[in-house]
Amino acid sequence: MTLTKRIIPCLDIANGRVVKGLHFSSIKDAGDPVSLAEKYSREGADELVFLDITASEERRETIKVLVTKVARVIDIPFTVGGGVNTLQNARDILLCGADKVAINTGAVKNPQIITQLMQQFGRQCVVVAIDAKRNYTTEKGKNIFSDGNRQYWFEVFIYGGKYATGFDAIKWAKKVDELGAGEILLTSIDRDGTKDGYDIKLTQAIVDAVAIPVIASGGCGKPEHMLDVFKKSNVEAALAASIFHYETHSVDRVKKYLKKNGIPVRL
Numbered sequence: 001m002t003l004t005k006r007i008i009p010c011l012d013i014a015n016g017r018v019v020k021g022l023h024f025s026s027i028k029d030a031g032d033p034v035s036l037a038e039k040y041s042r043e044g045a046d047e048l049v050f051l052d053i054t055a056s057e058e059r060r061e062t063i064k065v066l067v068t069k070v071a072r073v074i075d076i077p078f079t080v081g082g083g084v085n086t087l088q089n090a091r092d093i094l095l096c097g098a099d100k101v102a103i104n105t106g107a108v109k110n111p112q113i114i115t116q117l118m119q120q121f122g123r124q125c126v127v128v129a130i131d132a133k134r135n136y137t138t139e140k141g142k143n144i145f146s147d148g149n150r151q152y153w154f155e156v157f158i159y160g161g162k163y164a165t166g167f168d169a170i171k172w173a174k175k176v177d178e179l180g181a182g183e184i185l186l187t188s189i190d191r192d193g194t195k196d197g198y199d200i201k202l203t204q205a206i207v208d209a210v211a212i213p214v215i216a217s218g219g220c221g222k223p224e225h226m227l228d229v230f231k232k233s234n235v236e237a238a239l240a241a242s243i244f245h246y247e248t249h250s251v252d253r254v255k256k257y258l259k260k261n262g263i264p265v266r267l
Helices: 033-043 064-073 087-095 105-109 112-121 169-179 200-209 223-232 251-260
Strands: 006-014 017-022 025-031 048-052 078-081 100-103 126-135 151-158 163-168 183-188 214-217 237-240
Touching: 006 033, 006 214, 006 251, 017 033, 025 033, 033 048, 033 064, 033 251, 048 064, 064 078, 064 087, 078 126, 087 100, 087 112, 100 105, 100 112, 105 112, 105 151, 112 126, 112 169, 126 169, 151 169, 163 169, 169 183, 169 200, 183 200, 200 214, 200 223, 223 237, 223 251
Parallel strands: 006 048, 006 237, 048 078, 078 100, 100 126, 126 183, 183 214, 214 237
Antiparallel strands: 006 017, 017 025, 126 151, 151 163
């Protein structure tokens, strides 16, 4: 049986509003999270991701009131992340109506929380977000790639892409799989907001390294980019923001385009 590919709009939240940036900075307003969530659910999105992008850096929890409001207007699976670093944070988010919890900084700082979350809420509830960026150095013990002229490896970043960890993204992905993550939300910081397409090399490297589903994120500017990532990698889902927020393309039109081009999607 062929599994259908999932199309997932993302709501990056700052100060209660949906925002969009470039390489995780230069943030600008993109609308109201509740009305956008309702629209995407109506248009046929398979899931919705809500990320409170400044929560970890500001050392606070996700805005739970907003999570509750969004959960009330949608009828699709709902993943929420931002500032999650305890089981209680996760429990609160799930009680507000989320189906899954996304964790990034909290997992890097305390990897065992992945296992604890899995044991407490089930593997299907645990999404580990990995924000990765190309590091053009060659370090022993890293998975080295080449673009012909230069060599590089993919480094994991935390606190909304502001702090380098020294972690190799491929090794970290393998570890979170072993620790009990149910899914990986993989974002290319290099491609974020560029609308130049997904980082296929990074995406396929992570897909090859793990046994759990991977969501590609960062760089989608047109439906062709989603087609490209599905054709050139075995990724199970594609996440996008700008393409949907600014009404360049609707979710249902993108899915029809993908279906027409041989990608199995749910219409």
